[in-house]
Amino acid sequence: METHTLTTSDGLRLHAETIGRGPSMLMCNGLFCTTQYFVSWREHFGQSYRLVQFDYRSHGRSDDDPEPSRVTIERLVDDAALVLEKLCDEPTIVVGHSMGVRVALELYRRHPERISTLLLLCGSVFDSLGGVASLPPVRHAVVRVLDSAGWLGPLARGIKDVAVHQDLVSKVGTALGGLSAKTPRAPVDALLAHLDRLDVRMMVSLARSYIHHSSEDILPRVKVPTLFMVGQKDSLAPPSHARKVAALLPDVQQVVIQGCTHLAPVEKPDEVHQVVERFLARISRR
Numbered sequence: 001m002e003t004h005t006l007t008t009s010d011g012l013r014l015h016a017e018t019i020g021r022g023p024s025m026l027m028c029n030g031l032f033c034t035t036q037y038f039v040s041w042r043e044h045f046g047q048s049y050r051l052v053q054f055d056y057r058s059h060g061r062s063d064d065d066p067e068p069s070r071v072t073i074e075r076l077v078d079d080a081a082l083v084l085e086k087l088c089d090e091p092t093i094v095v096g097h098s099m100g101v102r103v104a105l106e107l108y109r110r111h112p113e114r115i116s117t118l119l120l121l122c123g124s125v126f127d128s129l130g131g132v133a134s135l136p137p138v139r140h141a142v143v144r145v146l147d148s149a150g151w152l153g154p155l156a157r158g159i160k161d162v163a164v165h166q167d168l169v170s171k172v173g174t175a176l177g178g179l180s181a182k183t184p185r186a187p188v189d190a191l192l193a194h195l196d197r198l199d200v201r202m203m204v205s206l207a208r209s210y211i212h213h214s215s216e217d218i219l220p221r222v223k224v225p226t227l228f229m230v231g232q233k234d235s236l237a238p239p240s241h242a243r244k245v246a247a248l249l250p251d252v253q254q255v256v257i258q259g260c261t262h263l264a265p266v267e268k269p270d271e272v273h274q275v276v277e278r279f280l281a282r283i284s285r286r
Contacts, residue, residue, distance in 0.1 A: 006086055008057070008079065015061035016054035016083055020046035023116075024088040027053045028080055028107070030098030030123070031210060032198060034060035036190040037097065040269040045276075049093070054083045058202045060194065068201035072209035073099075077106040084114055091116030093280075097265060098123045098237070105215040108222060117283065118226040119276060122262050124237040125245050126214035187266045219248035225283040226252045229275060231260030231267070253279055 004016040017035060019042060027038050035053040042051055055062040056076045065071050080103050084092060094115050096104030101123025108115050195203075226249050230242045239256050246254040255275050257264045265272045 004087060006054075006082055008082060012057050012063040012065060014054055014057065014063070014079055014082065016052065016087060018053075018087060019051050020049055022049045024090075024092040025049040025051050026080070026084060026088050026092050026094045027051060028094065028096040028100030028103040029053075029056065029059070030100050031206070032059070032195055032203065033098070033100075033191060034194050036060075036194070037187055037266070039187070041095075041265060041273070044269070044273045050089070052083060052087045052092075054079065056080075058199060064199060065202065068199050069205045071202045071205050073102055073106065073206070073213045074209075076103055076206075077110070080104075080107050081110060084111060088114070090114055093117040093119060095119040095121065096123060097121045098262065099210055101125060101237075102210070102213060102215050105218055105222070108224070109215075109218045112223065115224055117224055117280070118222065119279075120226060120228045121272070122230055122234055122237050122264050124241055125219065126216040127241065183261065183263050183267055187263065216248070219245065220250065222249055222251075224251065225279075227255065227276065227279045228252055229255045229257060229264065229272065231262060231264035232256050232258045233260060234262045234264070236262045 001017055001019040004018065006014045006016055008014060015035075025045060027035075027041070029035070029037055034055050038051075038053060042053070045051060056079050058064045058068065058071050062079075065075070084094075084107065090113075092115055094104045094107060094117070096102070096119070098121075101120045102125065104118055104120060105125065108118060228242055228246055228249070230237055230239055232239060242254055242256070246252045257268055257271060257275070260267045
């Protein structure tokens, strides 16, 4: 593995890693995640592809943005675009998990000529909250809480610390269909450790941006082969949402991984890898 440091246009240092040889495959992490999420994917696909991973600004080993309130989806796409330009050969396969699905699609919007394939895993393209939480009253309440968190300051930080250290994130995630009792603990523990490092002001800004963001309008203009994969038990990006997305994509294969939640790539990695391999092999024969 090689490590890289890239400097953004506003002077922040981004941490990036490359491993393997072959066609470039750029990995876009989910909300508040770091390169640790794609461990099993890296071990598998690093044998045949040149995997490019990175940490968004204010995440992992990348620099914190000095203005946490400006960390939005668009800023993360800026970061992904820099990594695409500096470390990826053309054309590139772009992989997105969860929020990374939005980053991947927005990256395609900006640089369609640089991207050959989209692998979209367990993510919503619009209507971020999913399930009951997407109902207007619940959605309005969530937005109000996020809007208040900016000025609550120390109280918001205290709530985050309690949630992380008492493992409330896992419990709430399980209740919402984001993971299950059978989800391997290693990626969950890595996420909790990473949440402990994050600035709550940045978390609020990015969460607010995520809720208001939509990539729905770009779907009919995506001209590259696209795999859209979801977990059958995922209520954050459920199969019903995947069907709506697939209906708008010109060249798509939709796959539902049975018995999985939002973390299908770590719950059933072998099955997910096989689906991806078959998809890539099929489009290579065109």
